[in-house]
Amino acid sequence: MMGIYEFAVLGSITPEQRQSLINSIQQMASEFELELDNQVIIYDAETVKQRNRSSAFAAVYFGGLPQVDIEAAHSIFTESVPIIPVVNSLEQFSICIPKFLQPTNGYCLNGQDPEIKELATLMMECVGLLRRQRRIFVSYRRTESRDAALQIHDLLMRKGFDVFLDTHDIRPGEPFQDVLWHKLCDSDVLIMLDTPTYFESRWTREEIGRARAKEIHVLRVVWPNHEPNKMADLSETIYLENEDLENDSGPLTIGKIDEISLKIESIRSRSIAARYMSITGRLRADVERIGARFEGVGAHRAIAIRLIDDRKLWLYPVVGIPTAETLNDIAIKARSNPDKGVPVLVYDDIGIRKTWSDHLQWLDENIKSVRGLKITQAAWSLAGWEY
Known part of the structure; x- marks a missing residue:
């Protein structure tokens, strides 16, 4: 089974820690209406070779002595995908974390966080479910x-x-x-x-x-x-x-x-x-209102819709205020989508400063690799969509 979002949990993690981390990931994923073992897959060292290379992916490596799961961790590392070294204390980092991972900034477990929510949050940020800005x-x-x-x-x-x-x-x-x-x-x-x-x-x-x-x-x-x-x-x-x-x-x-x-x-x-579910709910209602079709959700939460003239668009809802960096991120994600098409960033424009709205309008007019769509005008804009 291949998911939209995939994780690997490696190293010297106790069964209790693994279960706590999985529970926290499951709880956070459910808030996006994603199911564990369906859209969200969690691998160990034995099963991570089965991961889907087109899915959003991140790994964590729990340091310990002796160091374990070295081969699986090194394989992930050489693929240039996110892998977070984890230790119980920073003093253990140089002896418990493999040398190839030591240049990577690590995470120290928080004794006041038995559910390991902080680490689960970092993993969600790595795959794009949560934005990195906190x-x-x-x-x-x-x-x-x-x-x-x-x-x-x-x-x-x-x-x-x-x-x-x-x-x-x-x-x-x-x-x-x-x-x-x-x-x-x-x-x-x-x-x-x-x-x-x-x-x-x-x-x-x-x-x-x-x-x-x-x-x-x-x-x-x-x-x-x-x-x-x-x-x-x-x-x-x-x-x-x-x-x-x-x-x-x-x-x-x-x-x-x-x-x-x-x-x-x-x-x-x-x-x-x-906020994400609110934007997607409003978007789906507007798509159906104009006679277009909502076809499903793909990698990186891209929403596929089919306009009434049969053109297909991939819409990427974002939470918060978009920037040029947001556009670049969506352009990169869209490149991994085998079903090509101009990606469309969807955002809520209520409350944004006029100077910033003007900036976003300029970006939309001059950067054609990603288009912008205000959720407050979604039905109106999609009914007359041109690109």
């Missing part, structure tokens, strides 16, 4: 939680997240609200610092409302002795105790920051999956 938006009242917001910004940035904080990330002279909404639309998760007067501000109310309008998932961090507003009841929630804060406005204890970081990893995959 974008977080912090929504807060400056009068109540500024110190905690600054701390979250700095510490999550060190953990590899791209964190937006209004006081840090809007340059002088830029239109404040336009940039803020643009950054929100490109975020995976909104962290809401739920303090007593959070909903008294028009701006924070708009931030939480527009995050929901874009189907961006929310992590609510509730201040001690505060009765949270029911408007945020559907959010994932972390409750703070008095001892979790050094002062009323923060900073938080490092333990709580680590808890927030792990929770974000779990929420992020669901958030991206929800």
Whole structure:
């Protein structure tokens, strides 16, 4: 059986670790309506030779002594596909990881992550199910939680997240609200610092409302002795105790920051999956509305449709705000598709700054290897499609 997305788990991994990792991959894949052992295949050292070379693929290698599965790992390495070295501690890296893998940046298992969700997330990024940018938006009242917001910004940035904080990330002279909404639309998760007067501000109310309008998932961090507003009841929630804060406005204890970081990893995959499924659902409805046909999903989540004049298009829905790099990525993926045709990037344009929309329009007019399609205009544009 060959899948759309394939993984290999190699090396000195315990049966318990393997099962935890597989469970996390299965849970994340299900959010995209992908089934394990059907669209998603997981190999070991004995079966990885059977993998489908046209499928999106990534591997992990668990270091240990003695080193095992060397032949399978080296074969994958020589094919220039992603393989992540994994160790229990960084001190073990040089002795537990084969020399040919040592130039590759590794991953150190997190003792606070028994479900191995962080590693599963990295594997999902390698095959393109999750985007590599890990974008977080912090929504807060400056009068109540500024110190905690600054701390979250700095510490999550060190953990590899791209964190937006209004006081840090809007340059002088830029239109404040336009940039803020643009950054929100490109975020995976909104962290809401739920303090007593959070909903008294028009701006924070708009931030939480527009995050929901874009189907961006929310992590609510509730201040001690505060009765949270029911408007945020559907959010994932972390409750703070008095001892979790050094002062009323923060900073938080490092333990709580680590808890927030792990929770974000779990929420992020669901958030991206929800937005992706929303775009594909709207796209399918629009395709059928104009009499075209939805023919199925191929590698890299490309959607095949047949227009009423029998032309076939491959549509690539993306979450967040497209860039020239996104176009290049889709062009590369399309080259591996044996059924040739001009690939079409599909994105949600609501909330994107006008200057960036103009930039995307210029790219669409001048880079013909990939076309652009706004999901808000999908039916209208596809009914009169020219290329």
